[in-house]
Amino acid sequence: xxxxxxxxxxxxxxxxxxxxxxxxxxxxxxxxxxxxxxxxxxxxxxxxxxxxxxxxxxxxxxxxxxxxxxxxxxxxxxxxxxxxxxxxxxxxxxxxxxxxxxxxxxxxxxxxxxxxxxxxxxxxxxxxxxxxxxxxxxxxxxxxxxxxxxxxxxxxxxxxxxxxxxxxxxxxxxxxxxxxxxxxxxxxxxxxxxxxxxxxxxxxxxxxxxxxxxxxxxxxxxxxxxxxxxxxxxxxxxxxxxxxxxxxxxxxxxxxxxxxxxxxxxxxxxxxxxxxxxxxxxxxxxxxxxxxxxxxxxxxxxxxxxxxxxxxxxxxxxxxxxxxxxxxxxxxxxxxxxxxxxxxxxxxxxxxxxxxxxxxxxxxxxxxxxxxxxxxxxxxxxxxxxxxxxxxxxxxxxxxxxxxxxxxxxxxxxxxxxxxxxxxxxxxxxxxxxxxxxxxxxxxxxxxxxxxxxxxxxxxxxxxxxxxxxxxxxxxxxxxxxxxxxxxxxxxxxxxxxxxxxxxxxxxxxxxxxxxxxxxxxxxxxxxxxxxxxxxxxxxxxxxxxxxxxx
Amino acid sequence: xxxxxxxxxxxxxxxxxxxxxxxxxxxxxxxxxxxxxxxxxxxxxxxxxxxxxxxxxxxxxxxxxxxxxxxxxxxxxxxxxxxxxxxxxxxxxxxxxxxxxxxxxxxxxxxxxxxxxxxxxxxxxxxxxxxxxxxxxxxxxxxxxxxxxxxxxxxxxxxxxxxxxxxxxxxxxxxxxxxxxxxxxxxxxxxxxxxxxxxxxxxxxxxxxxxxxxxxxxxxxxxxxxxxxxxxxxxxxxxxxxxxxxxxxx
Numbered sequence: 001x002x003x004x005x006x007x008x009x010x011x012x013x014x015x016x017x018x019x020x021x022x023x024x025x026x027x028x029x030x031x032x033x034x035x036x037x038x039x040x041x042x043x044x045x046x047x048x049x050x051x052x053x054x055x056x057x058x059x060x061x062x063x064x065x066x067x068x069x070x071x072x073x074x075x076x077x078x079x080x081x082x083x084x085x086x087x088x089x090x091x092x093x094x095x096x097x098x099x100x101x102x103x104x105x106x107x108x109x110x111x112x113x114x115x116x117x118x119x120x121x122x123x124x125x126x127x128x129x130x131x132x133x134x135x136x137x138x139x140x141x142x143x144x145x146x147x148x149x150x151x152x153x154x155x156x157x158x159x160x161x162x163x164x165x166x167x168x169x170x171x172x173x174x175x176x177x178x179x180x181x182x183x184x185x186x187x188x189x190x191x192x193x194x195x196x197x198x199x200x201x202x203x204x205x206x207x208x209x210x211x212x213x214x215x216x217x218x219x220x221x222x223x224x225x226x227x228x229x230x231x232x233x234x235x236x237x238x239x240x241x242x243x244x245x246x247x248x249x250x251x252x253x254x255x256x257x258x259x260x261x262x263x264x265x266x267x268x269x270x271x272x273x274x275x276x277x278x279x280x281x282x283x284x285x286x287x288x289x290x291x292x293x294x295x296x297x298x299x300x301x302x303x304x305x306x307x308x309x310x311x312x313x314x315x316x317x318x319x320x321x322x323x324x325x326x327x328x329x330x331x332x333x334x335x336x337x338x339x340x341x342x343x344x345x346x347x348x349x350x351x352x353x354x355x356x357x358x359x360x361x362x363x364x365x366x367x368x369x370x371x372x373x374x375x376x377x378x379x380x381x382x383x384x385x386x387x388x389x390x391x392x393x394x395x396x397x398x399x400x401x402x403x404x405x406x407x408x409x410x411x412x413x414x415x416x417x418x419x420x421x422x423x424x425x426x427x428x429x430x431x432x433x434x435x436x437x438x439x440x441x442x443x444x445x446x447x448x449x450x451x452x453x454x455x456x457x458x459x460x461x462x463x464x465x466x467x468x469x470x471x472x473x474x475x476x477x478x479x480x481x482x483x484x485x486x487x488x489x490x491x492x493x494x495x496x497x498x499x500x501x502x503x504x505x506x507x508x509x510x511x512x513x514x515x516x517x518x519x520x521x522x523x524x525x526x527x528x529x530x531x532x533x534x535x536x537x538x539x540x541x542x543x544x545x546x547x548x549x550x551x
Numbered sequence: 552x553x554x555x556x557x558x559x560x561x562x563x564x565x566x567x568x569x570x571x572x573x574x575x576x577x578x579x580x581x582x583x584x585x586x587x588x589x590x591x592x593x594x595x596x597x598x599x600x601x602x603x604x605x606x607x608x609x610x611x612x613x614x615x616x617x618x619x620x621x622x623x624x625x626x627x628x629x630x631x632x633x634x635x636x637x638x639x640x641x642x643x644x645x646x647x648x649x650x651x652x653x654x655x656x657x658x659x660x661x662x663x664x665x666x667x668x669x670x671x672x673x674x675x676x677x678x679x680x681x682x683x684x685x686x687x688x689x690x691x692x693x694x695x696x697x698x699x700x701x702x703x704x705x706x707x708x709x710x711x712x713x714x715x716x717x718x719x720x721x722x723x724x725x726x727x728x729x730x731x732x733x734x735x736x737x738x739x740x741x742x743x744x745x746x747x748x749x750x751x752x753x754x755x756x757x758x759x760x761x762x763x764x765x766x767x768x769x770x771x772x773x774x775x776x777x778x779x780x781x782x783x784x785x786x787x788x789x790x791x792x793x794x795x796x797x798x799x800x801x
Contacts, residue, residue, distance in 0.1 A: 116617025178615035316578030325627035
């Protein structure tokens, strides 16, 4: 990674890492024995460790001046590795927390390992660790290929990738120590949030500057989605996390939003984290890796426009469907429901566009497990967006809310859509990124596929069952007009499903481990490709040499 | 024509970003901004009191341990919920809650009106090992709370931070934060009287975990659980604006 940097860039990297180290030192000094102090030490170690890495190669040979006429793939490779590492960590935490619901003694009587502290390590690990790294890595790949231009920076892609991972590390280690804002999917405390703002602004500038270098007149659809993901996540993150710390030496802060306003802000954030992190970003992957893998152009350009603007506009209204029948004013609940139902139109426009793209390539879906990953992702995208609109309808929500049905719905999206499209994209990306002929073992891709399908189905079906059962038991009346079941009755009924979902999650985790092994072996053991088609940016010397998907 | 315009938009990254911001901002602005200006959003409840420092510390433990991941604090306006848990929650009841803890999942029951339903002793036994009192429970055991001394050094700063955000803590409350924290969990001590003087006669003063000489995290968490639903009587006295007749289609 350092070999690709000139000595000036190595110096810049060292200066940045020194700043990180000093910031960590300041946090450690101000925090003392507060968790903030421990996080200061972690930041110092992070800065020092990377600093040592740069120092070790500081006097290495200068990079070939020709490097600027190639795509910048080193950060993408690191991003893929980090994606897989976080996938295994985050999914393992998921299996563990799921198991705790069936066997509560698996917390082993310690504070750090109770369900309440582990749950955000799972959600942050998979959403931000696994999903976020996948989004950053693929966005670097897609924006270069579709713009036929190299990334507009040498150090900044590393800053974005590694800085984002520092945020994830601070978040997850914090939860173990009980550092949390309790805001769902935004639990990290104020200093980690501030750091993420710095990283995210750098990401935004890098992405825009790379687009500015493009050799294509038009910005490709995938990049619209990446841009929406970057821009809107910044807005959501800043507004939701406005808080004042108790003191600058403490991790604890109090949010500026209170009560009902906080509930609306939290779910405006929460639902749009689904929209712009888990949907827009991954649709960007879909719009690039699907046509590449299927070797078919996207079916309809007009449908792409319709669904992009539909999703960007409608989603932001939908958050209040998380608050039906609560103390939130009724009109906001109704607006949320209305827009959630309308959201089905752009969502299914995307799903339909993707499925119609596969017309003429169905034999590949049959034969190629990687393309099948993408196909199943699209199917689950269609199913879970339908389910989402359905659950947002008030009377349906009165049954489903607070139950495992919501959890099942989220995992239909997170496993079936997000993880499937990510693995499909990674299997497409890895051989081309490392210039390998093929994956190490197509059979293992097949194994992963069936493990993932089985895991997802077992998980989702058990949560549908438990959720609906729970919801019905809570509202069942006897003939005398009294509630038929105690809360405890409904809990006892959940145990078989909690065991089944743990098993489903375990299968999915095994699939991810198989994927990591297969990718590792692809890099280590598969010979480099003989086919050296020009995969280089357009520098004006070799016009039209690069391979880009058709619009 | 529309497509022609979009072809142009696609040629400019900055223009595209501005269009995204414009499209994405509308929903949030329309739904969130009015919540701060419409005065019906939060009902008026003159008897609403603020959390005592001990209860606030307990609330922070509730947040720290992620209790909200399995317990809601929001009774919906549905018949079975009202019969199971008590009067539906009003916005004013979480007026001072930063963050709100309405929750999104009930692996365990709703806690919005748990205060006063069980004895302190029951809560301590339940938190120490839930399966001792409820054999079928899947809740984690929190034995160490009773062993961990409560950190009271900085509660003054916590109250100040809350006041800076608009929670009406008085100067006397802030000045006596440490004494009140101790006093609320030590009913026979000279500090106990100050708690009811500053926070009202209804404030529960009790040796929550059964040991009055040492202040633990168990004291704080039980004090918080016992005040849930007790900060105001508004939900019982029907101060809310008159409801419209229910719409059977809604």
